[in-house]
Amino acid sequence: AQSVAQPEDQVNVAEGNPLTVKCTYSVSGNPYLFWYVQYPNRGLQFLLKYITGDNLVKGSYGFEAEFNKSQTSFHLKKPSALVSDSALYFCAAYYGGSQGNLIFGKGTKLSVKP
Amino acid sequence: DSGVTQTPKHLITATGQRVTLRCSPRSGDLSVYWYQQSLDQGLQFLIQYYNGEERAKGNILERFSAQQFPDLHSELNLSSLELGDSALYFCASSETSGRFYEQYFGPGTRLTVT
Numbered sequence: 001a002q003s004v005a006q007p008e009d010q011v012n013v014a015e016g017n018p019l020t021v022k023c024t025y026s027v028s029g030n031p032y033l034f035w036y037v038q039y040p041n042r043g044l045q046f047l048l049k050y051i052t053g054d055n056l057v058k059g060s061y062g063f064e065a066e067f068n069k070s071q072t073s074f075h076l077k078k079p080s081a082l083v084s085d086s087a088l089y090f091c092a093a094y095y096g097g098s099q100g101n102l103i104f105g106k107g108t109k110l111s112v113k114p
Numbered sequence: 115d116s117g118v119t120q121t122p123k124h125l126i127t128a129t130g131q132r133v134t135l136r137c138s139p140r141s142g143d144l145s146v147y148w149y150q151q152s153l154d155q156g157l158q159f160l161i162q163y164y165n166g167e168e169r170a171k172g173n174i175l176e177r178f179s180a181q182q183f184p185d186l187h188s189e190l191n192l193s194s195l196e197l198g199d200s201a202l203y204f205c206a207s208s209e210t211s212g213r214f215y216e217q218y219f220g221p222g223t224r225l226t227v228t
Contacts, residue, residue: 032213032214034216036219041221042221043116043118043204043206043219043220043221043222044157044204044206044219045116045219046216046217046218049216051213051214090157094213096170100170100213101147101159101162101170101172102159102217103159104156104157104159105156106156107156107157
């Protein structure tokens with residue numbers, strides 16, 4: 001079965017420190033992977049995607065993600081966290097071919113303390 | 115602001131009733147997606163329309179239906195409402211359909227069934 005796992009419900013980081021939000025996936029075929037962020041009382045915002053090519057993908061707001069095929073992972077990273085990065089982060093994978101769609105992980109709450 | 119609009123923002127109704135949620139996609143986007151977000155189920159894909167036609171179906175109940183109109187706006191109809199239907203309903207849009215295209219989410223409609 002297709003699935004996306006975010007093993008941590010919450011990640012706590014001090015401002016200025018690097019952050020990592022973990023994601024692993026299980027989809028058939030080539031993976032197409034996405035990260036979204038949700039701020040309180042807002043819709044999801046697209047951060048970045050991996051379709052093919054370089055394993056390190058750069059996205060919005062200084063975020064990047066590293067695709068690792070052997071570990072079936074797509075971890076979100078940022079070198080220096082900001083308090084304003086505090087939000088709910090969702091990893092998603094596309095499945096199902098031409099009539100498929102996104103399957104989302106449960107989400108990881110990122111808390112950045114000053 | 116993603117450019118996707120949803121109305122109403124909040125909806126409170128009683129069990130057994132029927133409601134309609136409305137979504138206007140970003141200008142030029144042909145695909146519209148509906149999602150349900152709840153604490154226990156997370157973010158679940160319901161249904162996708164592409165240029166007026168149903169393209170993909172997810173975990174959508176038979177009591178729920180949707181359509182996309184010629185002007186590309188979409189409506190999600192929820193009938194015979196139950197307490198468990200209380201959730202945040204998101205609409206998203208993308209330029210076209212398929213695995214390469216990120217989705218842009220609206221602010222959501224919070225449905226409370228009492």
